[in-house]
Amino acid sequence: MFDFATKDLSLAIVRHLLIFLLAGILAFEVGVIRLSMKGEDVLRVARVDTWYGILAGAILVVGFLRAIYAAKGWAYYEVKGFFWAKIAAFALVGLLSIIPTIQIIRWRRALKNAAFFQPHRTLLASDVICGPKRCSSPSFRSSPPQWLAAMAPSRTDGGERCATKIPPADFRFGSKPDMTS
DSSP: OOOHHHHHHHHHHHHHHHHHHHHHHHHHHHHHOSTTOOHHHHHHHHHHHHHHHHHHHHHHHHHHHHHHHSSSOHHHHHTOHHHHHHHHHHHHHHHHTHHHHHHHHHHHHHHHHOSSOOOOGGGSHHHHHHOTTTOOSTTSSSOHHHHHHHHSOOOTTSOOOOOOOOOOTTOOTTOOOOOOO
C-alpha cells in the first residue's frame, strides 16, 4: 500500500511528534514539582509521569518500526555503532528517570495516608542532581530565599518589598510546617 519512502516519512513524523510531546511533559514536571505542592498537584504530576513512560515506550516502538520496516531496513541499522549508542543513551535516560518516578509514586502513597502532605526537602530533583544545598543557580530550588526576595513584587505604597517566610526544610509527611518563626 505505502512505498518505503512514505512509510519512512510517516514513522519519522510520528516519532518526532512523540519526542516533542515527551519534552513538553518533562518541562511540565520540572515546572510543577516544588515544596509547596498540594495533593491535587501530586496527583496531576503522577498522571503526567504515567504519560511520560507511555510516550517513552511509544518512541522506542516507533523507532524500531522505522529501523525494521522503513526505507533502509534493519540490516543497515544493525551494524551501525551510532544507532546502538543512541539506544544506549535512551536507556540511560530511562534508568535515570526511574528515581523521580519512584519518588512520585511514594508521594502519591503518602497523600493517601496523610491529610496534609508536602514533599520532603531532600526529595527534589535539584537535590538528586547537585545534592542538598549545593546548587547555586536560580533555576534550582535548593536555596529559594536568596533569589526569591529579588523577585518578590514591590509594594505599591513605596514600602519595603514583600517578605515571605519560607518554612524549614526538614518537615515530614503529615506534619504542618511552623510558619510563625
